[in-house]
Amino acid sequence: MTAVSQRVGVPLETRLAVEDFLVDEALLLDDRRFDEWFELFTDDLVYQAPVRVTAKRGHEEIVDTIFHFDESKQSLGLRVRRLGTDVAWAEDPPSVTRHYVSNVRVTQADAPGELVVRAYVLLYRSRGDRGLHDMISYVRWDVLRPSGSSFQIARRRAVLDQAVLGTKNLAIFL
Amino acid sequence: MNIFSSADPAERLLASVQPEAAKIPAHIHTDPEIYRLEMKRVFGRVWLFVAHESEIPERGNWVVRDMGEQNVIVSRGEDGQLRVFLNSCRHRGMKLACEDRGTGKSWRCPYHGFTYNNSGNFVGAPYQREAYPEGIDREGLQLIEARCESYAGLVFATFNANAEPLDDFLGELRWYLDILVGRAEFEVVGVPQRWIVPTAWKLPAENFASDAYHTVTTHAFLAKLGLVKGVDFGKIGYHVVPAGGHGLGIGTQEEGPWYPAELRAEYESRLSLDQLALMDRIKNFHGNVFPNMSFLIPNVIEIAGKRVTGMTIRQWQPIAPDQIQALSWHLVEKNAPDWWKELGRKTYVQTFGSSGMFEQDDTENWELQTRNSLSSLSFDEPVLLDYRMGMGGVPMTDFAGPGEVYEGKYSEAAARGFYRRWLDLMLAEK
Numbered sequence: 001m002t003a004v005s006q007r008v009g010v011p012l013e014t015r016l017a018v019e020d021f022l023v024d025e026a027l028l029l030d031d032r033r034f035d036e037w038f039e040l041f042t043d044d045l046v047y048q049a050p051v052r053v054t055a056k057r058g059h060e061e062i063v064d065t066i067f068h069f070d071e072s073k074q075s076l077g078l079r080v081r082r083l084g085t086d087v088a089w090a091e092d093p094p095s096v097t098r099h100y101v102s103n104v105r106v107t108q109a110d111a112p113g114e115l116v117v118r119a120y121v122l123l124y125r126s127r128g129d130r131g132l133h134d135m136i137s138y139v140r141w142d143v144l145r146p147s148g149s150s151f152q153i154a155r156r157r158a159v160l161d162q163a164v165l166g167t168k169n170l171a172i173f174l
Numbered sequence: 175m176n177i178f179s180s181a182d183p184a185e186r187l188l189a190s191v192q193p194e195a196a197k198i199p200a201h202i203h204t205d206p207e208i209y210r211l212e213m214k215r216v217f218g219r220v221w222l223f224v225a226h227e228s229e230i231p232e233r234g235n236w237v238v239r240d241m242g243e244q245n246v247i248v249s250r251g252e253d254g255q256l257r258v259f260l261n262s263c264r265h266r267g268m269k270l271a272c273e274d275r276g277t278g279k280s281w282r283c284p285y286h287g288f289t290y291n292n293s294g295n296f297v298g299a300p301y302q303r304e305a306y307p308e309g310i311d312r313e314g315l316q317l318i319e320a321r322c323e324s325y326a327g328l329v330f331a332t333f334n335a336n337a338e339p340l341d342d343f344l345g346e347l348r349w350y351l352d353i354l355v356g357r358a359e360f361e362v363v364g365v366p367q368r369w370i371v372p373t374a375w376k377l378p379a380e381n382f383a384s385d386a387y388h389t390v391t392t393h394a395f396l397a398k399l400g401l402v403k404g405v406d407f408g409k410i411g412y413h414v415v416p417a418g419g420h421g422l423g424i425g426t427q428e429e430g431p432w433y434p435a436e437l438r439a440e441y442e443s444r445l446s447l448d449q450l451a452l453m454d455r456i457k458n459f460h461g462n463v464f465p466n467m468s469f470l471i472p473n474v475i476e477i478a479g480k481r482v483t484g485m486t487i488r489q490w491q492p493i494a495p496d497q498i499q500a501l502s503w504h505l506v507e508k509n510a511p512d513w514w515k516e517l518g519r520k521t522y523v524q525t526f527g528s529s530g531m532f533e534q535d536d537t538e539n540w541e542l543q544t545r546n547s548l549s550s551l552s553f554d555e556p557v558l559l560d561y562r563m564g565m566g567g568v569p570m571t572d573f574a575g576p577g578e579v580y581e582g583k584y585s586e587a588a589a590r591g592f593y594r595r596w597l598d599l600m601l602a603e604k
Contacts, residue, residue, distance in 0.1 A: 049529075053274045053365055066364025066504060070523040074478075078399065078524065082531055087394040090534030163274065164499060165369035169537045170529035 010115065015106050018117055018144065021151050026099035029173055034080045037173070042145055042154040047071040049138075049158040049174055062159060068170055069158070079173075090171040097172055098124040109143055114154070117142045121158075125172060134167040136160065138174060178554065183207040184601055190556040193594040196565055196586070199556035203374035203547040208600075209495040216465050216599050217242025221323070221330040221343045223467035223489055224248045224258060226503060228327065228361040229275075234292060237275045240491050240499075241331060246320065247271050248329060251292045252279060258331040260318040263288050264296070274365070294319050326356035328467075328487075346416035346576035347463065350424075353449050354459065354469055355487075358440045358507040363519055366488075366501040367528045373540035374547060375466055375492040376596070378500075381536065382470065383421030383462035383592050386413070386583035387563065392535045401475045408473075411457065413564065413585040416577035419595025421588025422461025425473065430454060432474045432481045434514045437507055448574035458483075462588075464595055466490040472525045472532065477517065484522025496544050502527045561586045561593075 028037040041047070049068040055061045071079070082088050103120040123136040143155035158174040180186050183205065190199040202208055222241045225248045229237050236249040238261060245261040247270065261269050263283040270281040270290065280297060282289045287300040296315035299305065320331040323340035325348065330340050337343065344351065371378075381388065389396075389408035397405040411425040431438070431454045441450060459471040469487045476482075484504060491499040504522045506515050526533045550557040564585025573579040580587060 051365055051367055054272075056273050056276070059273070059276075063364045066367065066519070067523050068367060068528045070520050072520075075520060075524050079531065081399055082395050085395050085398045087398055088535075089392065090538045163368065165367075165528055167369070168371050168541060169369075169534040171534040 010106050010108060014115070015104070018106050018115060018151070019104050021144070022101045022104065022117070022119060025153075026101055029099055030097050032083075032094060034083055034173075038077060038080045040151075040153055041073055041076065041156075042147075042152045043073050045071070045073040045076065045154060045156075047076055047156045049160060049170075052160060052163045054163045068160065068165075069174065088171075090169055093127070095125045095127040095172055097126075100124070111145075113146050115144045115151075117144055121174070123172070123174070125167060136165075136167055136174075137162075140174070178551070183211050187597060187600055190558070191593060191597050193561070193590045193597060196561040196590060197558040198561050198589075198593050199558055200543075200547045200550040201556060203376055203544060204495045205551060206495050209492070211600060212596075213242050213492075215602065216596060217492075219332070219334045219337065219599060220465060221332045221337060221340050222465075223328060223463060223487075224322075224331050225329045226327055226355075226360070226362045226487070226505065227256070227324060227329055228505075228508075229365075230256070232277065234277045234279055235275075236271070236277070236292065238271050238273070241320065241333070242492065244333065245269065246331065247281070248322075248331070249292045253293070255293075256322050256324065256329055257292070257294060258320040258322045258329075259290075259294050260320070262318065263290075264315045264317065265299075288315070290315075290317050326351050326354075327360055328355060343418065344420070344463070345418050347418070347420040347422075347461075349449065349575050349577075350414065350416070350422055350461065351463075352445060353453050353456075354461075354471070354485075355505065357445050357449075357453060358437060359509065360505045361508045363504045363506055363515075366503045368499055368501050369528045370493075371498050371500050371537050371540065372496060373498055373537070373544045374496055375490045375498045376592075377540040377543050378490045378498070378536070379462045379464075379466050379468060380589050380592055381540070382460050382468035384413075384423070384586055384588035386411075386423045386425070386460075387586075388539070392539060393532050395531065395535075396473070396475075402473065408458065409583055411583045412570075412573065413580040413583050413587060414461070414575065414577050415579075415588045415591045419464035419592050420462060421592055422459070423583045423588070424452070424456065425458035425583060426455040427457040427474070428455065432456065432483075434511050436511050437509065437514075440507070440509060452574065462592070464592065466492070470526065472521070475521070477521065480513075480517060482514075482517045482521045484518045484520070484525060486522055486526050496548060500528075561589055 051063045051066050100122040101119050105118045107116045109116045119140050121138050126133040138158045138160045141157040142153050144151040145154045224239045230250045236247050247259045247261050249257050265288045268283050268285040280289050280291045289297050291297050294317035296312050320333045322331045386408040390405050396402050414422045458473040462468045467489050471485050472483050474481050474483045487503050489501040506518050564587045567580045569578045
């Protein structure tokens with residue numbers, strides 16, 4: 001387990017602050033406070049979700065030239081503004097979502113003060129009248145930048161755990 | 175008339191599907207027997223899109239795709255030729271390729287080790303002499319191969335030995351495909367996004383072929399966000415009905431060429447003057463190659479002072495009467511400047527594809543149409559849906575391209591053409 005042995009620890013209080021931040025972020029998403037959620041991102045944001053393929057062992061499983069999300073702060077803002085209109089049918093009535101964030105690992109980034117945060121997310125999504133739900137599982141790498149007494153997200157990379165997505169659209173945020 | 179009392183699904187269709195009277199019954203989307211029949215009579219008979227040539231550029235490259243219910247390997251052989259094989263070993267029918275893509279000279283079955291080269295020939299099996307002391311029938315073990323032909327980089331295949339040549343199948347649509355993907359050398363960016371949509375496959379096909387009118391309502395957010403001037407961005411242009419069940423809509427603008435000037439020379443070398451003139455006026459461009467390959471140049475929008483769009487082709491791959499796997503490719507001109515590739519990719523992801531702001535609302539419609547189609551199966555009478563828009567329209571006589579062409583995009587003529595072709599195939603026993 002190379003990754004584990006190379007882990008550069010951060011102070012316990014840093015890890016707790018990061019975990020609090022992730023929990024707060026999930027709360028904003030699941031409460032649909034998207035305008036406040038949007039403020040968590042830096043202006044130079046890169047927010048991407050690459051596409052997974054089914055491959056033999058030893059071959060590339062993640063294709064990093066095409067994406068499910070490929071966002072800047074500006075384009076993410078457009079998505080948020082769209083949800084604020086009265087014609088965003090795919091999410092009106094909205095999905096009920098619950099972002100379960102776990103397995104958080106915090107390391108120092110190359111840039112001073114920045115942190116690399118790797119976490120698993122299990123996104124529960126329920127909509128409609130059939131008592132059904134989608135479970136969208138992914139791993140997330142964030143680069144957090146200190147901002148005031150908390151952080152901002154400068155990079156987000158979300159790798160979905162399905163080559164063929166089992167949810168009808170990604171009208172929700174990862 | 176209780177049409178559902180007939181045991182013969184073809185009889186039920188004949189009694190209820192009336193494209194020329196603009197009446198299409200809801201149940202045809204989800205009736206399991208109709209689905210069984212269309213797997214044979216539609217997907218088993220016509221040319222089906224399987225890949226873009228740029229996905230398998232080198233000898234030995236292959237990708238796995240579906241043709242109706244058949245899982246196939248689309249391969250570029252050692253001789254450079256494209257071939258399509260049923261992804262099934264001749265010994266016990268096990269899948270040969272279990273991954274999405276690869277490169278190599280052969281496939282080895284995981285079950286008993288039967289091995290085939292990428293021309294489809296059997297090349298050996300473990301302990302062959304001991305297991306088959308009387309010799310092995312190499313010719314009889316040739317992989318089952320579909321016919322495979324390309325047009326403008328689009329690779330199609332069919333298991334129907336009697337199908338017309340691909341050029342004839344595409345027919346009048348070719349003039350428009352030249353503009354879409356023949357105007358330059360195109361390449362697929364990465365791999366197709368794939369996701370499961372709870373819709374019957376004909377609903378998205380019909381939407382792309384014929385339906386510009388839904389944009390006013392379904393995609394009203396575009397105007398609300400100020401990305402276009404009015405909600406009627408899908409109105410001005412042409413509605414095109416080529417022969418053969420294909421269909422397309424071409425939105426137009428009069429502000430001149432919308433693509434990078436660097437690409438102009440390549441377009442000029444590949445298009446006629448008429449095609450080029452239309453190319454320069456495109457605002458959006460959508461359509462469907464019968465039965466289930468759609469294409470789209472999304473409405474050109476302005477981002478950071480630049481006019482951009484992100485082209486896509488897709489396949490609505492049926493996996494059940496009420497479910498598809500959507501495959502969505504993003505393509506770009508290989509010789510385009512980097513800024514166009516970058517902005518095109520971002521615009522594609524933002525507008526269409528799995529998270530696309532347009533696509534989200536479309537999937538919502540198709541899912542709930544499918545639900546009502548299922549419920550219509552429990553009525554005695556068919557639930558007839560209205561396809562009259564543009565009935566009595568007079569085709570233009572001065573349009574440069576082939577097919578029936580109507581001025582203005584609000585029409586359902588291409589949908590009527592789609593269902594006519596579908597019905598003809600469904601009723602034909604041979």
